[in-house]
Amino acid sequence: MKNENLALPVGITLDRFIMRNQEAFQFASGELSQLLRDIALASKILNREINRAGLADVTGLLGSQNVQGEAQQKLDVIADIRFLRALKNGGEVCAIISEEEPEIILTGNNHAKYVIAIDPLDGSSNIDSNVSIGTIFSIFRRKTPIGSVPSMKDCIQRGDEQVAAGYILYGSSTILVYTTGKGVNGFTYDNSLGEYFLSHPQMQVNQSGTIFSCNEGNFYDFPECIQEYLNECKQKRYSGRYIGSLVGDFHRNLLKGGVYLYPPTRHNPDGKLRLLYECLPLAFIIEQAGGKASDGKQRILEIQPQNLHQRSPLYIGSSSMVEDIEECTKATENQFS
């Protein structure tokens, strides 16, 4: 036994953790576990491509636009292809909503129980400048009968009906963070072993923080009450930190305490971020970690989505900071009055 320290244990792999915690999931029958593995596999392949960002074949604009009218980066589409292929072949999802696809993707797996909404590559504007980027996903049980062709009903569900949500952050290291409603756990990728290892068990966000993350370039287009809130943060000498990748800003604030704000602006009265595959999954995670997520008027998880790519203002992070923001946004009828 005394030589045990010669070969220290490498830790709990994601696979093993999923198996061990499968019992913790009320509908446990292995499909969700397999789905999480399919996502992890696709993220490992994409991670390899992201590490090569800068080399010609994976860098730059593709020349096409997505349904939001945004210019698609090559890696946006590579990520979309990688995840869609892994999810279709994995056989556990009957329908996919992706930021890069205008309509619902029917996988043909009509026997499958799950629907997934995914932002294959988050932080696209940062790809070419080697700044952290990510993938965000949200998983629901279908509403329509197993065996039938899935419909819109399966794809626009309230956030509090999610059965799992997570993100992968491709940064100085690559980390996968997810919840199935039983707390939030993070797994760091060890390239040399090709495995994710549990590195951040039972993550909790501080109730308050001193970091605010917001694109202040839009400051004068924000509602007055948000301008006031940001000025208060500065008067309190809080730190302004903004990567411009939602996953990166969210992850830092989850670890250190803080709040991320993407308010409505005069020309974007619904904000910029997409409800189904950006706001809902991160709201599920932050609440499981003891924090809060709001659109200024209500919990993000209580919003009834109306369409696949709808946008929503987002205030997310330490609970007391989100409450402070809601105090002013709820006080003003329309956030611009």
Ligand SMILES: O=P(O)(O)OC[C@H]1O[C@](O)(COP(=O)(O)O)[C@@H](O)[C@@H]1O
């Ligand atoms: O450039 P802006 O207006 O600050 O917006 C940055 C925000 O937009 C996003 O890039 C939107 O996500 P996508 O890159 O997936 O389109 C977020 O990651 C980020 O927080």
Ligand SMILES: [Mg+2]
């Ligand atoms: Mg995004």
Ligand SMILES: [Mg+2]
């Ligand atoms: Mg994206």
